[in-house]
Amino acid sequence: MKMVTAIIKPFKLDEVREALSAIGVQGITVTEVKGFGRQKGHTELYRGAEYVVDFLPKIKLEAAIQADQLDRVLEVIEKAAQTGKIGDGKIFVQSLEQVIRIRTGEVGPEAL
């Protein structure tokens, strides 16, 4: 099992969710986050006061999947989230040791 974490542009969330549903991913968890990377922040000006905003809003999306789904999942996220401009985000992949469905107590791949 794998845990896929993707940081994407907020307005791309719907496209990514649809693409993942289409290939059979059962569920994802989404968080609104802020961060910085190569994409620079911007300047805000309030009357005389100027503030540099370094942290930009992004969406963090987490999906626990079967190992054999990984390539497809990475492919569709990459395709759906891409604009070609700086700040499109990143995808991280980790091994997932255990999954438990709380309602039934199922463990492992059955719980996904």
Add this chain to the structure above:
Amino acid sequence: MKKIIASLMLLAMLCGLAAPAFAEDMAPAAPETAVTAVAEPAAAVAEPAAEAAPVPNKGDTTWMMVSTLLVILMIVPGLSLFYGGLVRAKNMLSVLSQVFGIFALISVLWVIYGYTLAFGDGGSMNWMIGDLSKLFLAGITPDSTSATFTAGVVIPEFTFVAFQLTFAAITTALIIGGFAERIKFSSLMVFSALWFTFSYLPIAHMVWATGGYLFEKGALDFAGGTVVHINAGIAALVGAIVIGKRIGYGKEPMAPHNLPMTMIGASLLWVGWFGFNAGSNLEATGGAALALLNTIVATAAAALSWMAAEKMLRGKASMLGIASGAVAGLVAVTPAAGLVGPMGAIILGLIVSPACLWAVSGLKKSMGYDDSLDVFGIHAVGGIIGAIGTGIFVSPSLGGVGVKDYEMMHQVMTQATGVLVTVVWSGVVAFICFKLVDLTIGLRVSEEAEREGLDTSTHGERAYNI
């Protein structure tokens, strides 16, 4: 204990002020103020028996009551939201409480001793202050009347008392923008009572009451450019300097937490300002209509010129800039509203915004003071431009309504005198009042409270529980 001492000191100062006025009161002085009761028995006797005392016109009375409500709309909620949106979320309720609290406080003080000191006849002190003959509104009944600018036209005195009450309240409430996000609430209340007593009342008397120093000099101030805006703007600057900068000023971001609220507040200010400016005509006549129109076009022109200046200087026109420009325009047209023509008003509006934009950015940065919400930069600077501009654009040759024996240079100098007197008076009084409060109960909250935010540390509540 400290608080009790401070209250006693306040009381003692009030008595000190009241004593000479009381002495005057004992002498049989004939009240002869521009705005006080005409329908007194003595006056009626002097008239031929057939001629009855003037009766208020219902249209005028209605207009003045509507205007009073409009100015209240400017304060709560207008000024509250305009200021509230500009602070950080953790201080939102403190600003709302301060404006609301000051409005309530000044309303009560106004009817107790404010009205009579501002508009009474002070005898030998009349150049500066009124008397205490109408303490607790003594002697005013629903039948009492106040004069307007037209001979023989009167409005109910209660209407005039209420209308002027709102001016005193908004002026005192405006000041809080200078030191928002760091003042102690109780100290602010004490300061407000002191400053209202020793700066607002004398300046209002000097400018608006018959026999007042600036009134007799011929200084023009239609709706309160000096009395309200310069007066409050200077006090705010002094406050910002005496209290000191906010912790982290210039280092940490202090961006406004909710500009849509600021926009709503600015809009309410604009709408309410029609009561402020057109209401200052005291009658529902063409003069009020002129003031109303000027209050639209000067404001619009100032919003446009701030927008344009920002676009040219910084590359982007901001909503806050447009709203700030509108307020600057309202401030500038306040002394001019019923005196200049609409084209003069537009020019005033076009001039005021670039000047205020410079004051809130260049000037503020180079001087290093932390006038949190730019009360000085917009109200004092805009007020000074309005006051001087009124002296110029009142000229009939520039479309103004003109005044008796008008001569431009002379009028401009008179206007400048009005500005100077107000700046010095308000500045000195504000400094003394701030120092007095600082030395007795302390002006500033603790560092910990300031970091935590005044909403929870002072008021025990949070603006947004989401």
